[in-house]
Amino acid sequence: MLLVIDWAMILEKFVLITVVVMASLGIAMYTTFAERKVAAILQDRRGPNRAGPFGLLQPLADGLKLFFKEEIIPNFSSKSLFILGPGLAMLTAIMTSAVIPWGDKVHFFNRDISLQIADINIGILYVFGVVSLGVYGIMIGSWASNNKFSLLGGLRAASQIISYELAMGISLIALLMVTGTLSLKEMVLQQQQGGWGGLLSWNVLKQPLGFFIFIICSFAECNRTPFDLPEAENELIGGYHTEYSSMKLGFYLFAEYINMFISSVIMATLFFGGYDMPFVNEANLSPNIAALVGIIALMAKVVFFIFVFMWVRWTIPRFRYDQLMHLGWRILIPLALFNMLVTGGLILYFNK
Amino acid sequence: MQALTNRVKVVERKPMSLWERLYIPAILKGMAITFSHIFKKKPTINYPEKKRPFSPVFRGLQILNRDEEGRENCTACGLCAVACPAEAITMEAAERAPGEEHLYREEKYAAKYEINMLRCIFCGLCEEACPKDAIYLSETFTPADYQRKQFIYNKTDLLIPHPQEDPEAYKKALGNRAKNQTVN
Ligand code: SF4
Ligand code: SF4
Numbered sequence: 097m098l099l100v101i102d103w104a105m106i107l108e109k110f111v112l113i114t115v116v117v118m119a120s121l122g123i124a125m126y127t128t129f130a131e132r133k134v135a136a137i138l139q140d141r142r143g144p145n146r147a148g149p150f151g152l153l154q155p156l157a158d159g160l161k162l163f164f165k166e167e168i169i170p171n172f173s174s175k176s177l178f179i180l181g182p183g184l185a186m187l188t189a190i191m192t193s194a195v196i197p198w199g200d201k202v203h204f205f206n207r208d209i210s211l212q213i214a215d216i217n218i219g220i221l222y223v224f225g226v227v228s229l230g231v232y233g234i235m236i237g238s239w240a241s242n243n244k245f246s247l248l249g250g251l252r253a254a255s256q257i258i259s260y261e262l263a264m265g266i267s268l269i270a271l272l273m274v275t276g277t278l279s280l281k282e283m284v285l286q287q288q289q290g291g292w293g294g295l296l297s298w299n300v301l302k303q304p305l306g307f308f309i310f311i312i313c314s315f316a317e318c319n320r321t322p323f324d325l326p327e328a329e330n331e332l333i334g335g336y337h338t339e340y341s342s343m344k345l346g347f348y349l350f351a352e353y354i355n356m357f358i359s360s361v362i363m364a365t366l367f368f369g370g371y372d373m374p375f376v377n378e379a380n381l382s383p384n385i386a387a388l389v390g391i392i393a394l395m396a397k398v399v400f401f402i403f404v405f406m407w408v409r410w411t412i413p414r415f416r417y418d419q420l421m422h423l424g425w426r427i428l429i430p431l432a433l434f435n436m437l438v439t440g441g442l443i444l445y446f447n448k
Numbered sequence: 449m450q451a452l453t454n455r456v457k458v459v460e461r462k463p464m465s466l467w468e469r470l471y472i473p474a475i476l477k478g479m480a481i482t483f484s485h486i487f488k489k490k491p492t493i494n495y496p497e498k499k500r501p502f503s504p505v506f507r508g509l510q511i512l513n514r515d516e517e518g519r520e521n522c523t524a525c526g527l528c529a530v531a532c533p534a535e536a537i538t539m540e541a542a543e544r545a546p547g548e549e550h551l552y553r554e555e556k557y558a559a560k561y562e563i564n565m566l567r568c569i570f571c572g573l574c575e576e577a578c579p580k581d582a583i584y585l586s587e588t589f590t591p592a593d594y595q596r597k598q599f600i601y602n603k604t605d606l607l608i609p610h611p612q613e614d615p616e617a618y619k620k621a622l623g624n625r626a627k628n629q630t631v632n
């Protein structure tokens with residue numbers, strides 16, 4: 097009996113995985129384009145507008161350029177690890193998308209298909225585990241380059257990511273105490289019910305400080321300005337990808353954009369109601385329409401967060417390295433601990 | 449110490465207040481500033497589609513002039529080459545043969561006339577030096593090219609179109625620049 101395989105289920109998941117991965121790649125591709133456009137607009141420039149209408153083919157041209165660049169594997173590098181590095185970075189970046197609820201469910205061929213690849217009950221922990229693995233891609237790549245500058249860049253990146261992961265985790269503990277669940281799906285369901293069209297139950301209202309810490313930490317995790325020291329190419333040396341060229345470099349850069357997309361999705365899911373469209377009662381709509389509305393709502397939130405990422409990047413200069421560590425260890429972690437204690441105290445007080 | 453002028457500005461070095469040390473207000477202020485730039489007008493001109501009009505004194509690519517009958521003005525006197533601070537002009541003179549009166553206005557003409565556009569600084573001194581109104585600077589600039597030798601412009605590149613054979617192109621090349629009076 098155990099060996100009965102639900103082929104339809106496997107097919108369904110396979111299709112879903114393909115769609116999600118392709119969508120992540122496509123969105124990351126166009127995020128690079130959006131980044132250049134946003135940068136240009138914020139700086140009173142025009143940005144890329146030559147390739148295709150409004151420059152929309154620019155990411156393709158960029159990708160093509162990277163593919164045609166010479167592939168260099170340094171002689172003294174450890175070759176297998178050198179190739180593994182960018183692959184790992186890309187893998188971990190995409191893997192996170194498995195537990196994200198992209199929408200409620202669609203109804204096709206008499207089946208309810210959940211728009212989540214895997215609804216595991218420890219969703220958040222999985223996200224954390226995989227995000228931590230992302231450091232390996234960077235560390236392995238920088239180590240395998242056999243170049244002290246790459247290694248230093250890798251160390252910078254690794255210590256930064258590890259430091260900020262702590263504060264991020266602690267800020268989430270407070271959130272978990274409020275929601276009482278680790279499953280991302282359930283969190284979204286919780287945020288759907290509540291006063292004022294569901295808006296009042298969004299976690300950002302219950303955990304404003306937690307959200308604030310979380311967003312700062314995700315800036316650091318994604319190596320975005322003001323925390324982009326790992327690849328501060330204009331004052332320090334390029335960083336962990338100094339020795340990389342061609343599409344292997346492209347993978348690193350691409351993984352970063354996917355990370356940015358994924359962390360925007362996670363922020364939207366954890367704090368802003370995920371696929372919940374405020375003022376719309378999804379139960380009244382037919383499931384397929386509701387799912388569509390949900391996906392649009394989620395994407396709108398994600399686009400907003402990605403814009404914030406870029407907006408901050410083109411506003412604030414980078415931190416110095418000691419300031420970065422100071423902020424992480426001496427401000428954010430105590431703040432997160434404080435937030436956790438206050439949340440715990442309040443929960444105890446009200447639930448006596 | 450007494451200040452020498454009254455323009456001295458004392459730099460304040462007092463420690464930042466708590467509000468300032470929070471940084472967040474300052475960051476939000478900065479973000480508001482960058483956001484306001486979304487609505488600013490962009491000064492960029494979309495170049496190949498839209499061109500910026502040149503000022504009336506713009507000095508561009510040189511043109512070798514002809515008179516109304518289409519004869520070349522240049523008499524290969526070499527004054528332009530002497531005047532040129534960048535030493536961009538070279539020429540070879542030749543004597544006008546009988547029967548070539550419809551080609552060259554003077555008895556001596558430039559058989560070869562070259563301007564190296566990579567050397568030229570578009571100062572316009574050649575135009576000022578020329579006694580025959582044979583050279584003037586137009587309103588176009590030197591187009592980009594892939595090879596160095598393409599930048600050495602010879603007579604076919606520089607000569608203005610023939611006013612009688614191709615009057616329209618002649619008019620266009622002439623612009624409103626060249627002094628059209630004939631100097632003898
Ligand atoms: S414009 Fe000036 S630099 Fe150019 S050829 Fe004439 S004199 Fe020489
Ligand atoms: S262009 Fe004018 S100055 Fe130069 S050689 Fe000809 S006539 Fe003389």
